[in-house]
Amino acid sequence: MNRVDLKVVLLGNAAVGKTSLVERFVNERFNESLSYQNTIGAAFAAKQMQVNGKRLIMGIWDTAGSEKYDAMSRIYYRGAKAAIICYDIIKSNTFQRAKFWIRELRTVEEGCKIYICATKNDILKHGAVPSPDINVVETYAAGIQAKFFITSSKTGENVAELFNEIAQDFMSDPNNVQKVEEVIDISNESKGTYCCQ
Amino acid sequence: MYSTKTPTLRIDEADLKCKNGCGFYGNAEWEGYCSKCYREYLQKQRSQTECNVYGQVYDLASSNKNNVQISAHQKYEEKKVQQEKKYKLLNISFRKPVTKVQGYQELLYELTKDNSDLEKVKADNRDLIAMIAKTPVERDVRKCMHSFIIEILQNKDVKRIEELSEITQNFYQVFAKRLENSAKYADITPEVKEKLLDYVERYAMTLLYRILFCPPFTNDEEKDLAIQKRIRQLNWVSGKNLECRIHETSSEVRELVYTSITDLLNMDSAKAPQEKLSCVIYCCRNIFLMLQQSVGGPASADEFLPALIFIVLKANPARLKSNINFITRFCNASRLMTGEGGYYFTNLCCAVSFIENLTAESLNMDEKDFNAYMSGERVPANTWESALMICESLHLMCEDITLLDEMKAKTTEIMTEALNLKEKMLQFQEEMKSEVNTVLDRTPLLITHSQRLPTNLDCEDIESYQLPPPIIPQVCPTTINNSTPQNDMRTSLIEDCITPSPTFDFPSFIGDDSFDVSKAEDETSLISLDTQSDFDTQQDKSTNELLVSTHLNLPCSTESEQEDYHGFTVQGSNIPTIPCSTGDLSLNTTEMDCENYTSYFHNT
Numbered sequence A: 001m002n003r004v005d006l007k008v009v010l011l012g013n014a015a016v017g018k019t020s021l022v023e024r025f026v027n028e029r030f031n032e033s034l035s036y037q038n039t040i041g042a043a044f045a046a047k048q049m050q051v052n053g054k055r056l057i058m059g060i061w062d063t064a065g066s067e068k069y070d071a072m073s074r075i076y077y078r079g080a081k082a083a084i085i086c087y088d089i090i091k092s093n094t095f096q097r098a099k100f101w102i103r104e105l106r107t108v109e110e111g112c113k114i115y116i117c118a119t120k121n122d123i124l125k126h127g128a129v130p131s132p133d134i135n136v137v138e139t140y141a142a143g144i145q146a147k148f149f150i151t152s153s154k155t156g157e158n159v160a161e162l163f164n165e166i167a168q169d170f171m172s173d174p175n176n177v178q179k180v181e182e183v184i185d186i187s188n189e190s191k192g193t194y195c196c197q
Numbered sequence B: 001m002y003s004t005k006t007p008t009l010r011i012d013e014a015d016l017k018c019k020n021g022c023g024f025y026g027n028a029e030w031e032g033y034c035s036k037c038y039r040e041y042l043q044k045q046r047s048q049t050e051c052n053v054y055g056q057v058y059d060l061a062s063s064n065k066n067n068v069q070i071s072a073h074q075k076y077e078e079k080k081v082q083q084e085k086k087y088k089l090l091n092i093s094f095r096k097p098v099t100k101v102q103g104y105q106e107l108l109y110e111l112t113k114d115n116s117d118l119e120k121v122k123a124d125n126r127d128l129i130a131m132i133a134k135t136p137v138e139r140d141v142r143k144c145m146h147s148f149i150i151e152i153l154q155n156k157d158v159k160r161i162e163e164l165s166e167i168t169q170n171f172y173q174v175f176a177k178r179l180e181n182s183a184k185y186a187d188i189t190p191e192v193k194e195k196l197l198d199y200v201e202r203y204a205m206t207l208l209y210r211i212l213f214c215p216p217f218t219n220d221e222e223k224d225l226a227i228q229k230r231i232r233q234l235n236w237v238s239g240k241n242l243e244c245r246i247h248e249t250s251s252e253v254r255e256l257v258y259t260s261i262t263d264l265l266n267m268d269s270a271k272a273p274q275e276k277l278s279c280v281i282y283c284c285r286n287i288f289l290m291l292q293q294s295v296g297g298p299a300s301a302d303e304f305l306p307a308l309i310f311i312v313l314k315a316n317p318a319r320l321k322s323n324i325n326f327i328t329r330f331c332n333a334s335r336l337m338t339g340e341g342g343y344y345f346t347n348l349c350c351a352v353s354f355i356e357n358l359t360a361e362s363l364n365m366d367e368k369d370f371n372a373y374m375s376g377e378r379v380p381a382n383t384w385e386s387a388l389m390i391c392e393s394l395h396l397m398c399e400d401i402t403l404l405d406e407m408k409a410k411t412t413e414i415m416t417e418a419l420n421l422k423e424k425m426l427q428f429q430e431e432m433k434s435e436v437n438t439v440l441d442r443t444p445l446l447i448t449h450s451q452r453l454p455t456n457l458d459c460e461d462i463e464s465y466q467l468p469p470p471i472i473p474q475v476c477p478t479t480i481n482n483s484t485p486q487n488d489m490r491t492s493l494i495e496d497c498i499t500p501s502p503t504f505d506f507p508s509f510i511g512d513d514s515f516d517v518s519k520a521e522d523e524t525s526l527i528s529l530d531t532q533s534d535f536d537t538q539q540d541k542s543t544n545e546l547l548v549s550t551h552l553n554l555p556c557s558t559e560s561e562q563e564d565y566h567g568f569t570v571q572g573s574n575i576p577t578i579p580c581s582t583g584d585l586s587l588n589t590t591e592m593d594c595e596n597y598t599s600y601f602h603n604t
């Protein structure tokens, strides 16, 4: 099939800006007063993308950030090809939580690529100090072979880049391409046994 | 092959990796293994138990032979173990190929016949069916679907539900690829292909619903009851407990809560997995609408999940686990992995999982309060909460009412059927009567012919009857010489001979005494001579006694009678014609026949 569906999960504490990130990417807007009147829900979003001439539909799954749902978060990861783990660029506690999700993902869903996203970059311009230090996060990301993006949903900085990178990585991953080919193999081999008895 | 390449959305309490460490997911139902490792494990176990049983039997046999002293207790233990193992072995091999393979054709027919859901699927896709009608595409689709359905039917008793699920998912994939690559489908637009894929899934699953939904060889039903009980226990949980912001006072919000509850309840009555899934989608969309009203803006996952949990708790949908499992197993996995439906369904699974593992902590409340609510000591004060609590009971009542309605309909059906049967029986009776009457009219029973039969009994020879009285001339010379009174006597004698016995009319056959008399006479006449001698000796005795004595003497005469009877069966071919054509028979009757008749009467 020409169309490939890609599942991306969003993880992060409440109020780190996950919804805003999706909103910015999908609808290219940002509203500080939290009134995206036109959309019913901002929990699931699908966006069509074009990568290397191939059509791709990215499904973005927002998750509930509260700790009481931690036990169920692995249900969300299942089958995800990419996870965006958000933390508030000035709140170190949100980064600690991000590390928890990364550990979870690494053990449960190996095939899922991890993208660490520091949100609300625009507030640094107003004198806020990032916590933890950007260097610390970069080292950490390199150590776990995750990509690191600093975004701002307010200005739109790096948002499209983040999602494009995800799509590119997905399409360039030989595993995903292989998967498509293997499915064709199955159909060829089973044509004899399955459908032309 | 499929399960290892594309991870499916199997949700269970223990979503741990396979115990074998192969890197794939384990499952509580597979004892913590992944599907592949579990099968291997099962196989290993099976062969082991088999080995053990054989070993044990061999051990026992050899020990008996050598007469090794084993304490009675030990022997008993050994036997017990053996029996257990045998039982286990039996248990394992219970669903092995012993099952009939022939029956699936009938089963398929049974599943297809009068399936209104199937008709509905066809009606819903009428345009699509019309579009591909009488093209190679239709033939191919039909062929693929048929072979898949047959495969499921063949394997339903042999394979585990996970394997059936794998077959199904594999079929979806193969069929999708076939749509893509086969030349037969080259002229078809991608939209139609999508629709075809959907139709095939819908049709096949609707057809196989009875077999694949909550099958008896899984513990789905147990889990349904467990979650239902759990939700009932949690009916006091309020929106506040869950930290979901539901604007209870707004009637619009309430209306939306009720609608989403109804949507979720509808899931059980939907058949195809995607129909069930769309029930979930409707429910969730209504929740979002409701949240939008409550929050005053679009809700995100943080608000949505608690609200969904709330709705699930208040709806307590029937057979929740069975429905979730059915969707997980048989809904096209690509649909579940991505897309809105997949997202909502995943949230529903999360909600269920949350409910199952819910503690005081997850509701942010005191352990003591939690227990008080759980035990029913305390009930929520809020009236709307109470109303929602009643909601489930109301839904149960609704379900019961529909059940009762169904039963009522069935009873009336039975009643009408019974009346129909009664009418038919009466009609049958009437028909029978008239038929018998027509037959009787067509072939009247001519009893007059049989008149000769008893007459024959009386005369020894029928021809003697027609003979002119040749004996009379012999008597005549004497009478000429003698007086006329003798002449008178002669005429009376002639009269006796000519007049047929008036007593022997047919009615006498049935119940008249005259027949009995003749019978008695026949008896005596039939009985051989030695009875006659008896007769002579007991002449002075009354006739009654005479009859008795003849009867007493019958044993000695039975021999001759039996001989007669023997003759009767030998000549049997002539006999059946008697009742119908006695007239013809009278023409060629012989003395022998006469005798046979008499013996015939004796024996009857």
Ligand SMILES: Nc1nc2c(ncn2[C@@H]2O[C@H](COP(=O)(O)OP(=O)(O)O)[C@@H](O)[C@H]2O)c(=O)[nH]1
Pocket: A012, A013, A014, A015, A016, A017, A018, A019, A020, A021, A031, A032, A033, A034, A119, A120, A121, A122, A123, A151, A152, A153, A154, A155, B300, B302
């Ligand atoms: N200044 C600024 N505020 C942001 C940004 N992203 C999100 N926010 C604010 O952070 C708050 C929480 O955002 P939300 O998207 O609801 O977070 P979520 O709970 O993770 O979905 C909202 O008030 C947003 O306006 C950003 O890039 N810059």
Ligand SMILES: [Mg+2]
Pocket: A015, A018, A019, A020, A062, B300, B301, B302
């Ligand atoms: Mg959010």
